[in-house]
Amino acid sequence: MVAAHVLDERRPDGTLTRTSWLVDGRASALFAVLAGVSLVLLHRRTTRAGLAVRAILVALLGLALGELGTGVAVILTYYGLLFLLGLPFLGLRARALFAWAAAWAIVAPVVSHLIRPHLAPRSGPSPAFDQLENPGHLLAELLLTGYYPCLPWLAYLLLGMAIGHCDLRSRAVQVRLIAVGLGLAILAFVVSRALTEQTWVLRRLVPDAGRYGDVSTADAFVNAISGGLHGTTPAGGSWAWLLVVAPHSGTPFDLLQTGASAVAVIGACLWLEGWLTRWTGEPSRRALAIAFGAGTMTLTLYTLHVVMRTERIWPAEEPASFGWHLVVLLAVGAGFVAARRRGPLEWLIGTVSRWRVLNPGGARRSP
Numbered sequence: 001m002v003a004a005h006v007l008d009e010r011r012p013d014g015t016l017t018r019t020s021w022l023v024d025g026r027a028s029a030l031f032a033v034l035a036g037v038s039l040v041l042l043h044r045r046t047t048r049a050g051l052a053v054r055a056i057l058v059a060l061l062g063l064a065l066g067e068l069g070t071g072v073a074v075i076l077t078y079y080g081l082l083f084l085l086g087l088p089f090l091g092l093r094a095r096a097l098f099a100w101a102a103a104w105a106i107v108a109p110v111v112s113h114l115i116r117p118h119l120a121p122r123s124g125p126s127p128a129f130d131q132l133e134n135p136g137h138l139l140a141e142l143l144l145t146g147y148y149p150c151l152p153w154l155a156y157l158l159l160g161m162a163i164g165h166c167d168l169r170s171r172a173v174q175v176r177l178i179a180v181g182l183g184l185a186i187l188a189f190v191v192s193r194a195l196t197e198q199t200w201v202l203r204r205l206v207p208d209a210g211r212y213g214d215v216s217t218a219d220a221f222v223n224a225i226s227g228g229l230h231g232t233t234p235a236g237g238s239w240a241w242l243l244v245v246a247p248h249s250g251t252p253f254d255l256l257q258t259g260a261s262a263v264a265v266i267g268a269c270l271w272l273e274g275w276l277t278r279w280t281g282e283p284s285r286r287a288l289a290i291a292f293g294a295g296t297m298t299l300t301l302y303t304l305h306v307v308m309r310t311e312r313i314w315p316a317e318e319p320a321s322f323g324w325h326l327v328v329l330l331a332v333g334a335g336f337v338a339a340r341r342r343g344p345l346e347w348l349i350g351t352v353s354r355w356r357v358l359n360p361g362g363a364r365r366s367p
Contacts, residue, residue: 001027002305002329005072006322009227016226024228025247028075029258030265031298032153035079036160037266039086046353048087053353055083061303061345066128070309073147073230074126076302081142081150086157097162105155105255109242112144112152112250117236122146125230147231152250159259168270177267184260192245192253196222204240225249294333297343301329 004027009020042051059080066074089097122141123131131138143151166173195201197218205221225246232250233241245253277285294301305325307313315321336343342350 001031001302002322002325003027005305005309006325007319014223016223020227025254025258026261026265028148028248029156029255030262031075031079032082032148032156033160033163033259033262033266035082036086036157036162037164038160039083039090039157040161040164043090048090050353051087052084054349055080057349057352058083058299061299063127063129063132065303065306066124066126068306068310070306071125072306072309074306075148076299077127078142078146078148078150078153082153082157085150085154086161089158089161092161094162094165097158097165101155101158101162101259104158105152105259106252108152108155109250109252109255112149112232113239113242116144116232119145119235121235122231145232145235147248149231149250152255155255156259156262159263163263163266169274171271171274174267174271174274177263178271181260181262181264181267185257185264188253188257188260189245192243192251192257193222195243196245201240201243204238205244290334290338292333293335293337294330297333297336297346299349300343300345301333303345304332305329 001023003019004023007019008017009024010016039051042054046054057080059077062074062076062078062080065076089100092100119140120137122145123137125147127138127141127146131141143149163177166177168174196205202218202221225244228247229244229249231248233244241249242251243253244251245257247254247258273288276288289296308315308325308328309317311317315324333343341347
């Protein structure tokens with residue numbers, strides 16, 4: 001995430017950097033898939049009403065961050081709506097959720113392609129409070145025309161919910177997540193690129209791609225869109241756009257490739273954590289928890305990162321600040337875990353969502 005926001009996307013010669021190729025589109029997809037995992041885990045100790053309150057509070061925080069005008073496309077408002085959209089699926093088990101995620105990744109981009117030409121363009125990179133004056137336009141932006149459109153992105157959430165129902169301590173499950181995730185990611189990428197390079201496909205894409213410069217050849221077109229499409233394919237463009245695999249394009253191939261990449265990353269992190277614990281012994285679990293403490297307070301640290309991207313806050317908005325962003329976020333996360341404290345925003349939102357007024361009689365679900 002930090003690399004996607006801070007580092008340069010392209011080299012001086014115009015080619016895409018390796019870092020940008022690796023993280024663009026995949027970092028935000030991983031956020032959304034992990035949202036699904038979190039939703040399932042939270043549901044084990046929180047009512048649906050409590051989850052809905054969490055979602056609304058996160059969305060409001062996203063609107064507040066949108067007021068900062070950082071240029072960062074803030075994901076939190078979309079994230080909150082995704083939580084709300086996921087609530088009806090909480091009763092499903094892993095197999096059904098995997099099926100729903102696969103079907104949604106194919107069908108939702110088609111629906112989006114049909115509807116978006118009839119909608120107004122989005123207002124900017126991040127929703128803000130002034131858009132509440134036109135709730136219909138804001139909802140259309142969150143669902144379809146925005147940078148992280150929730151209608152197609154629900155596929156990520158459903159995928160994460162399916163993973164959340166798996167036995168994530170099982171080595172077999174971890175290896176399966178890595179293998180299947182990598183396999184599907186590579187397959188989606190290869191098939192999409194093979195189709196995109198077909199003459200009949202390129203002929204349909206080029207008329208819609210003038211804003212990307214010289215795209216008269218397949219290589220030029222692929223290079224032009226490799227930096228991402230800012231959330232959606234061109235409204236009213238050719239149906240051939242659904243064949244591309246560019247970051248933030250919201251096509252079936254993009255959703256499958258980035259979603260599968262997130263599955264592989266989750267599996268690899270689970271496997272690595274288990275391996276390190278077994279290799280170094282149980283006493284090392286606490287040290288590992290502190291070292292990777294940033295993972296326990298991503299809402300707080302995401303917010304801090306966005307604030308640090310404002311002009312008046314250190315460090316300067318330049319690629320050289322990448323290391324400082326990492327040091328601050330990792331150090332703050334480690335410090336809170338070492339002190340056995342929750343992140344401040346995680347604590348606040350968790351506390352509000354459990355207020356007795358929101359849970360009549362003070363009843364709670366048993367863990």
